[in-house]
Amino acid sequence: MIGKSLQKRVLPLVALMVLLGGTAMAQEEAAGVSAEMFAVNNTWMMVSTFLVFIMHLGFATVESGLTRAKNTVNILCKNTAIVAIGLLTYVLMGFNLMYPGDGWIIGKVLGFAGFSIGLAEGVDATMAGVGAAPFTYGGGGYTYWTDFLFQGMFAATAATIVSGAVAERIKLGPFLIFSTIYVALVYPAVGSWKWGGGWLAERGFHDFAGSTLVHSVGGWAALAGIILLGPRLGKYVNGKSRPIMGHSMPLLAIGVFLLWLGWFGFNGGSVLSADPSAVSFVLTTTSLAAAAGIIGAMVTSWIVQKKPDLTMVLNGCLAGLVGITAGADVVSIHSSVLIGLICGAVAVLSVIMLDRLHLDDPVGATTVHLVCGILGTLFVGVFANGVVVGSGADAYTISFGTQLIGVLSYAAVCFPAGLLIFGLLKLTVGIRVSEEEELKGLDIGEHGMEAYSGFQFFSNM
Amino acid sequence: MIGKSLQKRVLPLVALMVLLGGTAMAQEEAAGVSAEMFAVNNTWMMVSTFLVFIMHLGFATVESGLTRAKNTVNILCKNTAIVAIGLLTYVLMGFNLMYPGDGWIIGKVLGFAGFSIGLAEGVDATMAGVGAAPFTYGGGGYTYWTDFLFQGMFAATAATIVSGAVAERIKLGPFLIFSTIYVALVYPAVGSWKWGGGWLAERGFHDFAGSTLVHSVGGWAALAGIILLGPRLGKYVNGKSRPIMGHSMPLLAIGVFLLWLGWFGFNGGSVLSADPSAVSFVLTTTSLAAAAGIIGAMVTSWIVQKKPDLTMVLNGCLAGLVGITAGADVVSIHSSVLIGLICGAVAVLSVIMLDRLHLDDPVGATTVHLVCGILGTLFVGVFANGVVVGSGADAYTISFGTQLIGVLSYAAVCFPAGLLIFGLLKLTVGIRVSEEEELKGLDIGEHGMEAYSGFQFFSNM
Amino acid sequence: MIGKSLQKRVLPLVALMVLLGGTAMAQEEAAGVSAEMFAVNNTWMMVSTFLVFIMHLGFATVESGLTRAKNTVNILCKNTAIVAIGLLTYVLMGFNLMYPGDGWIIGKVLGFAGFSIGLAEGVDATMAGVGAAPFTYGGGGYTYWTDFLFQGMFAATAATIVSGAVAERIKLGPFLIFSTIYVALVYPAVGSWKWGGGWLAERGFHDFAGSTLVHSVGGWAALAGIILLGPRLGKYVNGKSRPIMGHSMPLLAIGVFLLWLGWFGFNGGSVLSADPSAVSFVLTTTSLAAAAGIIGAMVTSWIVQKKPDLTMVLNGCLAGLVGITAGADVVSIHSSVLIGLICGAVAVLSVIMLDRLHLDDPVGATTVHLVCGILGTLFVGVFANGVVVGSGADAYTISFGTQLIGVLSYAAVCFPAGLLIFGLLKLTVGIRVSEEEELKGLDIGEHGMEAYSGFQFFSNM
Amino acid sequence: MKLIIAYIQPERLTPVKQALYEKEVYKLSVTNAMGCGQQRGYHESYRGVDVEVNLLKKVRLEIAVNADYVEPTIDAIIKGARTGNIGDGKILVMDLGECVRIRTGERGHDAIG
Amino acid sequence: MKLIIAYIQPERLTPVKQALYEKEVYKLSVTNAMGCGQQRGYHESYRGVDVEVNLLKKVRLEIAVNADYVEPTIDAIIKGARTGNIGDGKILVMDLGECVRIRTGERGHDAIG
Amino acid sequence: MKLIIAYIQPERLTPVKQALYEKEVYKLSVTNAMGCGQQRGYHESYRGVDVEVNLLKKVRLEIAVNADYVEPTIDAIIKGARTGNIGDGKILVMDLGECVRIRTGERGHDAIG
Numbered sequence A, B, C: 001m002i003g004k005s006l007q008k009r010v011l012p013l014v015a016l017m018v019l020l021g022g023t024a025m026a027q028e029e030a031a032g033v034s035a036e037m038f039a040v041n042n043t044w045m046m047v048s049t050f051l052v053f054i055m056h057l058g059f060a061t062v063e064s065g066l067t068r069a070k071n072t073v074n075i076l077c078k079n080t081a082i083v084a085i086g087l088l089t090y091v092l093m094g095f096n097l098m099y100p101g102d103g104w105i106i107g108k109v110l111g112f113a114g115f116s117i118g119l120a121e122g123v124d125a126t127m128a129g130v131g132a133a134p135f136t137y138g139g140g141g142y143t144y145w146t147d148f149l150f151q152g153m154f155a156a157t158a159a160t161i162v163s164g165a166v167a168e169r170i171k172l173g174p175f176l177i178f179s180t181i182y183v184a185l186v187y188p189a190v191g192s193w194k195w196g197g198g199w200l201a202e203r204g205f206h207d208f209a210g211s212t213l214v215h216s217v218g219g220w221a222a223l224a225g226i227i228l229l230g231p232r233l234g235k236y237v238n239g240k241s242r243p244i245m246g247h248s249m250p251l252l253a254i255g256v257f258l259l260w261l262g263w264f265g266f267n268g269g270s271v272l273s274a275d276p277s278a279v280s281f282v283l284t285t286t287s288l289a290a291a292a293g294i295i296g297a298m299v300t301s302w303i304v305q306k307k308p309d310l311t312m313v314l315n316g317c318l319a320g321l322v323g324i325t326a327g328a329d330v331v332s333i334h335s336s337v338l339i340g341l342i343c344g345a346v347a348v349l350s351v352i353m354l355d356r357l358h359l360d361d362p363v364g365a366t367t368v369h370l371v372c373g374i375l376g377t378l379f380v381g382v383f384a385n386g387v388v389v390g391s392g393a394d395a396y397t398i399s400f401g402t403q404l405i406g407v408l409s410y411a412a413v414c415f416p417a418g419l420l421i422f423g424l425l426k427l428t429v430g431i432r433v434s435e436e437e438e439l440k441g442l443d444i445g446e447h448g449m450e451a452y453s454g455f456q457f458f459s460n461m
Numbered sequence D, E, F: 001m002k003l004i005i006a007y008i009q010p011e012r013l014t015p016v017k018q019a020l021y022e023k024e025v026y027k028l029s030v031t032n033a034m035g036c037g038q039q040r041g042y043h044e045s046y047r048g049v050d051v052e053v054n055l056l057k058k059v060r061l062e063i064a065v066n067a068d069y070v071e072p073t074i075d076a077i078i079k080g081a082r083t084g085n086i087g088d089g090k091i092l093v094m095d096l097g098e099c100v101r102i103r104t105g106e107r108g109h110d111a112i113g
């Protein structure tokens, strides 16, 4: 199992570094690092883990804020459960499916390194970071435990993305079954293609922190869920779309700020070490894309909707973040602003367009995670076309073609997988709550309780 | 006062490390560390301090969420004041009571190193981390200031635990007096038994990050407060329990996620250095216990209450966290999942049972912090029985018997202390608000203001 | 552009260090640091950046909480937009105006290092932190990117301060124009006087983390805005002040805790390296001032208002934080407590006094940021009078006189600048919404949406 | 003149409004109410304590109309609100002595519409 | 038929409901209200500005009953709501011209219960 | 005895209360309501979907008075609420059969004030 560390995500170096030939630190890593550097790297990776963790609160509040008060308990419960399910299935099998090491079963498409992490006999001293320098596991970037936890926090994210899109009408039990299967099997299996050192990694597909591997993977399942569930009652009346307003803009705003915060770890941690130059560059592109996403969405919303719609502005921020995620390490500062602007503007138009197609997504998850996830992945092929990533045997050149192949490959597996799982559940236990329950609210239907006991609100929708 | 550093919490090393003999870093620490390692360690400890700090916001929102809208200002005010009181009394005396260094007065049971921290003449260069390597204060893990601040953030936690249990009926003034006394005297005095190098430390009692020293200590006082205050008006009518619903599930969820986040620092920081292996292992057991706590509570709640009660699920998360706190460094990955599952399930049953006993605890503080604090401490004796912690003269072997002695010792002092302080206040100034004020809400009674001005809610409870 | 790094904020060392002669680390920095130390320093600075970032969420929730539900969308939108505007203008010109390096144009009063950051040809390997040790940019404390991002997060803060003061009546468009101009031009231009190595830096003005450079700069503009806008409808009726209550105390409390959290980065990061001694000392003084601010405001409020007003207590916390910001590195532990107590008490009295003057500031921004920003800056001259900061050529001695000169200089430019920009906007596009819109709420007027759809609240104010 | 008060299921508000519009009844007032009628409540469980919720969310309409509008209004409400299930609601009709339009001071029949 | 409107203290809602049940009055509607009566308000202070709050939280009941139920209903409300303190509330009784059950279209006395 | 119901613009509540005080009408009850009248609604746009909001926020007053107080009360409401714009609101007056003070059990004219 030691060999595994070598097939972890290839450390992407910022284009800049490559240009300037600043590879001192990179070389050091190949040969392992000092105890001090190991401690810094690992500390950074732990901090990144926390930041990714707090994204789950961000998702929970964004989704609550954009839906009605009568479904809030349900949403919070789903999002809480998903974190637990994500981590526990990742212990059981996800981690070893995603990073199969030498355990490839079908080509470099599917591998498995056995059930369960962390048996005393499975994790040796080197992996856990015990012993003397030079530290070599993960290039000296982190211990086995940090590795597991950081990746485990990512895993749950994919399922959480689905949660928002299918909100306000999906049955709790079936949703949890879906999430368990998707996060235990689908997410890690397809994740191995790139981050596990699989066939897409070998072809030189570039997805730095997961515009495709995390966001689109979640987004495709969200789209499948929306299609099979149908729209919420009252959303489309006689072919006309009607607004179903979210009940708390402060919750939404809290969520978006927390997600941005979390993205510092999502992207910054994906450097897989505390390399000052690489991490800080990634943080800068990430922040600028988020900021530009806000402006892009605000301007577009102001023009299209006459007044700036806060939900659009905040969706735009997330759109910018998803858009930069694939290429945060390789695009230039100016490109990051451009990517953010485009994704922000696209977010507004995409939300409106999907609504016109009567795809009812209460929180805009398909727009933010799927549409902008795809865009961001392709933008790598546009704005960083020809950039050489890595050095030595692992080096590859970014090209639009490969990016497109990557996007299509994930589409080809994740969307059908989502349709299949949701479809089977629909045929068997059913996935949609009764009309009466939907009207009364899932909080009472699924949980027998209310989110805002005592408060008075109109629930005529 | 330099000697103090030697009697700080004994650095617990993960069992794994001991087994594998990976003591390079441990040895390094004994002899002091390089300037770089010192800076990493201290950075990690500062980050942990921030995380523990944010737990106070977590407590504030959990408690607000689980109580009625008419008492929200009061709860927020209590929780804000407690942080201030905790830190300031810790400056004045708490720190030096808890870590008396050589200043033991009564055996190794009570010591005091003098009033006030941080006089220019008291803190010398070595403690503050000024000078050249090797750095030796706290094993090179942190400066005197970091030490103070990290421990000070812990101190306030014990009092905060009480706050939730006595909410919605206790007078503000007396509560603040109670908190001041408890956090200035009781918490640090009994804390010195283990972390200050006192008699329980010498007997080999193991409480890694405070299942007993923090959570039970708070829990016992909470129980005392509940008993002396009596239940809220309308909670038990003709011997039958009636629900008094919390007013905001989003606030509850925000709080629980922030508490989990904070626990990364609470447990992770308790390693007292950035040791990659030890810290990341602790973070992993901590997260898995939290995740398993969610699942344990969710399943139990679904069975017992027919539908999953979000407040129970979230309590289960906290229960898992409290349960793992004592042994996060010494139990195995699989044990951590088991501990989480058990604590989560117990949380649900305990909340119901305490309610049957007509002990009115609006937020489940006695369940989460006392019951699971005790359980977690005993579990160390079960799941890590025989594990040798530390090396050299400080080494000790974990045993169930010693864990039990520890639990009982804290019970024997803290519960009576809580009864005494609350009892004296009850006899003198009174601790309970008037019936009219309780009906109208403490926000108007104690503060002359409302939490949600303009909002309409039924306040018929 | 390499020379720029030498004129960054002079690294302030805690007085203690100077007294004790502990300059090992300081010397090391001058000569550049090892790769490990560079990585630690940069990691710390990145963490600080995140903490400052999350302050923006804190501001957003504080301001929302202290205003009415009908204006919440507007406030959230303003605060979101400001972060974006702040970062993007900082890319375009702010950073290079604030840190002009050798590019001084008018004396040491105004300089500019050219448009845009981060062109591949502009940032060389040394600045970006690529290469081998010793690392020298910023004294080895951070990379160029971290530098930009950390300072960029500060920049937006100044404009955010204004947002709260002018809330509930200012037009969205003109406010965004104001913010853009203020943050792109005024804030960085005057900031260069001290942190950019300008004339006030040369005179020995001490403002560690920005009591004046950030908080007063924002505060002066806030005051200008308040004066030109006039009070909210219904605030002063027949010369009598009437309360307009904030709609959510939980949002307020969340915000204040997040701001305190953020201040760990605001002040802690202003050390500009992870120097254990300096940073942990600063965190301690910062926390104690915040805690003392709470107590100071609580006692004062209890006396003056008869009952403790939560909004005052929480304002007191912020007042303590602003007050310590200028001198967190040079005042003693005991002075920090004293500064906190005074600022907390002053906050209560100042809010009441400004209200008596019919200056309608819904959130107390002028009190917290302007009054306490000035106080804090002057307190440096009181509590750290005569302390020598820095060493060698950059050393200077703190004096009350210089502090006063600094305070007056910023007043002389920022207040008129605020009046000018707001004044021009008032004369041209107008800055105040119509009376009807103000009554109906800016959420509907400016955004065509509601913050709490479905909830019922009285909007008779 | 009559004052018509109706309690309906919250989700029927939009159909009722539409039905009223068709009958040219454009003016009405709506409040939130909690109702207890023949309709069974539902069961909530909070932290292990069960409770039967029998005050259900309703919407209360108040419509002042001239006498000849009473029956059309009742018909419209029934049309929009009826689902055939218990809980559909109730309509109350009362005499209205006077009606004043605040803006103009108009009174009686003219003020109502 | 009569329509009974009662304003009571919020915390007396449960006892009033119980007292009504004992008199076999099972149907009622409840709204939130703010009331201003003989009861003194209380003093709030927000950011140093004092304000006398004289609109106090009340619960408003609306109960349509047949004539013979009027007195039992009034008695029940008084029984459940009276504490003897100012602010206990007030009961108003009005004529009710018509009552329609939406579900069935039934009218009058039969529809009320 | 009469029951006066008035719908006014939310922001006119304070002036109306003041005008009522001047006429020695001290007792009243207030509820939140949504109203649909001659006043045009406004346009909202949520996530690209437009909606015409025509239920506007109103405040509903309920005042029980003795017969001789009816006109002064109406005048006071008009004085406090009128701005001359559409949406100013409406006043309804109904017969009130009985009034009971819960605290004392007093009935009729005495109970009202």
Ligand SMILES: Nc1ncnc2c1ncn2[C@@H]1O[C@H](COP(=O)(O)OP(=O)(O)O)[C@@H](O)[C@H]1O
Pocket (backbone or CB within 6 Å): D007, D008, D033, D034, D035, D036, D037, D038, D039, D056, D058, D085, D086, D087, D088, D089, D090, E027, E028, E029, E030, E062, E063, E064, E065, E101, E102, E103, E111, E112, E113
């Ligand atoms: N007698 C009554 N007095 C006051 N409100 C009533 C009365 N009867 C019904 N309501 C209101 O109408 C709502 C619907 O009543 P319900 O009993 O479910 O209708 P049904 O007449 O079909 O039995 C109730 O929730 C309540 O708000």
Ligand SMILES: Nc1ncnc2c1ncn2[C@@H]1O[C@H](COP(=O)(O)OP(=O)(O)O)[C@@H](O)[C@H]1O
Pocket (backbone or CB within 6 Å): E007, E033, E034, E035, E036, E037, E038, E039, E056, E058, E085, E086, E087, E088, E089, E090, F027, F028, F029, F030, F062, F063, F064, F065, F101, F102, F103, F111, F112, F113
């Ligand atoms: N004349 C009235 N018109 C409308 N509501 C009234 C009237 N009198 C009392 N109320 C309502 O009843 C509530 C209780 O009134 P209060 O004056 O305290 O009772 P009491 O009759 O004992 O003086 C008031 O808050 C108000 O809501």
Ligand SMILES: Nc1ncnc2c1ncn2[C@@H]1O[C@H](COP(=O)(O)OP(=O)(O)O)[C@@H](O)[C@H]1O
Pocket (backbone or CB within 6 Å): D027, D028, D029, D030, D062, D063, D064, D065, D101, D102, D103, D111, D112, D113, F007, F008, F033, F034, F035, F036, F037, F038, F039, F056, F058, F085, F086, F087, F088, F089, F090
């Ligand atoms: N016939 C009516 N029935 C019930 N409520 C009414 C009626 N007419 C007006 N209202 C209430 O009064 C409010 C103001 O009405 P509006 O039509 O704007 O006044 P105006 O009489 O000046 O046209 C409405 O929003 C509604 O709440």
